[in-house]
Amino acid sequence: MAIxxxxxxxxxxxxxxxxxxxxxxxxxxxNLSILKTGKAKAIRFxxxxxxxxxxxxxxxxxxxxRPE
Amino acid sequence: MENxxxxxxxxGDIIGALVLVAICSLFIWMMLSxxxxxxxxxxxxxxxxxxxxxxxxxxxxxxxxxxxxxNNLNRLKSKTANIKSNLLxxxxxxxxxxxxxxxxxxxxxxxxxxxxxxxxxxxxxxxFDYRNSSKYYFKDGISHLQVPQLTEIGKHTYKIxxxxxxxxxxxxxxxxxxxxxxxxxxxxxxAKIFSVAVALVTCFIFMFGLLLxxxxxxxxxxNKIFEAINIRRLFxxxxxxxxxxxxxxxxxxxxxxxYAKTLSDEVxxxxxxxxxxxxxxxxxxxxxxxxxxxxxxxxxxxxxDLTI
Numbered sequence: 001m002a003i004x005x006x007x008x009x010x011x012x013x014x015x016x017x018x019x020x021x022x023x024x025x026x027x028x029x030x031n032l033s034i035l036k037t038g039k040a041k042a043i044r045f046x047x048x049x050x051x052x053x054x055x056x057x058x059x060x061x062x063x064x065x066r067p068e
Numbered sequence: 069m070e071n072x073x074x075x076x077x078x079x080g081d082i083i084g085a086l087v088l089v090a091i092c093s094l095f096i097w098m099m100l101s102x103x104x105x106x107x108x109x110x111x112x113x114x115x116x117x118x119x120x121x122x123x124x125x126x127x128x129x130x131x132x133x134x135x136x137x138x139n140n141l142n143r144l145k146s147k148t149a150n151i152k153s154n155l156l157x158x159x160x161x162x163x164x165x166x167x168x169x170x171x172x173x174x175x176x177x178x179x180x181x182x183x184x185x186x187x188x189x190x191x192x193x194x195x196f197d198y199r200n201s202s203k204y205y206f207k208d209g210i211s212h213l214q215v216p217q218l219t220e221i222g223k224h225t226y227k228i229x230x231x232x233x234x235x236x237x238x239x240x241x242x243x244x245x246x247x248x249x250x251x252x253x254x255x256x257x258x259a260k261i262f263s264v265a266v267a268l269v270t271c272f273i274f275m276f277g278l279l280l281x282x283x284x285x286x287x288x289x290x291n292k293i294f295e296a297i298n299i300r301r302l303f304x305x306x307x308x309x310x311x312x313x314x315x316x317x318x319x320x321x322x323x324x325x326x327y328a329k330t331l332s333d334e335v336x337x338x339x340x341x342x343x344x345x346x347x348x349x350x351x352x353x354x355x356x357x358x359x360x361x362x363x364x365x366x367x368x369x370x371x372x373d374l375t376i
Contacts, residue, residue, distance in 0.1 A: 031376050041374040 004064045007036050010055050025050045081283060081301075085276035093268055203230075204239045211235045266319055270312065277308030294362065294369040302359040309352030313345045 011021060018036070022029050027047065034040050048059055055062070203214040214230040221227050238247035280301045287298040 027376065034374060035376050039374060040376050041371050043376050047376050 002065055002068050004066050005035055005038055005040070005062060006064055007032075007051075007062055010057055010062055014055050016055070021051070021054060024054045078300075078304075081276065081279060081304075085272055085279050088275040088279065089268060089272045093264075093271070204235075206238070211238055270315055273308050273312050273315065277305050277312070280305045280308070294366045296366065299359060299362045299366055302355050302362060306352040306355035306359065309348050309355060313348045313352075 011018065018029065018032055021027075022032050025032075025047070027050075035043065048062070051062060052059060202216065205212050205214070211234070213233045213235050215233060217229050217231060219227045219229075240247065284298055284301045284305070287293065287295065287301070292298055
């Protein structure tokens with residue numbers, strides 16, 4: 001997929017664990033794992049908004065377009 | 069991993085169907101063994117040799133109305149003959165076989181020959197005009213076929229002449245069965261094994277389809293509706309429907325081409341799509357439609373599941 005999710009990079013920058021993010025955003029660990037591994041087919045705006053709010057970043061910091 | 073699971077599930081289905089077939093084959097074997105014992109012990113009820121009367125002589129200058137009346141009379145006669153010959157599997161022959169491939173012993177000559185019983189084949193006869201069609205008769209242990217030649221000699225007046233021809237197949241007009249001699253006398257045991265194998269394959273396909281329907285319904289009851297394995301079952305159910313319709317056509321066709329000695333022009337394929345065949349085809353199409361719909365539903369579900 002051409003859209004790359006850089007969630008692990010942002011988590012490392014904020015020194016936050018996946019469990020903490022899961023607790024603060026209110027998404028299950030399995031869903032976060034799907035997002036992190038790039039298996040996700042779509043992401044809701046509200047989920048993106050919540051992640052950006054917790055990680056204090058822009059959507060562009062998490063999502064990246066890389067041509068295949 | 070998923071592929072392995074799928075193949076394991078399919079393997080399980082096949083094993084299940086095989087177990088069902090084994091149970092059914094036990095019943096079939098019990099049924100057939102009774103039939104065979106009945107046949108072998110009842111050797112004293114030999115069928116009498118049946119011969120038709122002398123071939124019809126030439127008909128000259130017949131009026132149209134007389135032809136029609138005589139046609140009706142002949143139809144009635146043939147119906148009576150059919151009822152009579154239904155009691156005899158092969159005219160002048162002692163029957164000792166089952167399920168398509170049979171051995172017949174000529175009671176008059178005491179010689180044994182194995183025939184294929186092609187129940188879906190008949191003689192190429194014109195059913196609208198009885199007189200203007202080929203006539204089969206059996207005389208002195210030899211099959212004869214009278215081929216008519218119709219020549220118009222005036223207005224509404226015809227001259228019909230018959231050419232006699234010796235043929236090596238036998239024809240049972242009662243059950244519309246053509247008995248075609250095999251290339252080699254394979255023996256009744258081989259014939260029986262082959263017949264049972266064909267019956268078991270058909271039984272297996274039927275049971276496999278039934279088992280898949282059962283498994284599909286169990287899957288639905290366990291809320292595993294849109295799962296790849298369950299959806300693939302729909303496809304195989306439809307394949308079972310199509311195969312069970314096509315198998316009799318394929319088997320009789322292949323038998324005819326491979327084992328039949330006589331590939332005569334007079335012997336034609338008379339099998340037509342019956343009501344049950346059509347309903348099975350429709351069922352197969354319905355299952356294919358369900359398969360396509362469920363596949364689309366599966367994709368939508370997957371997309372929904374992977375939306376965070």
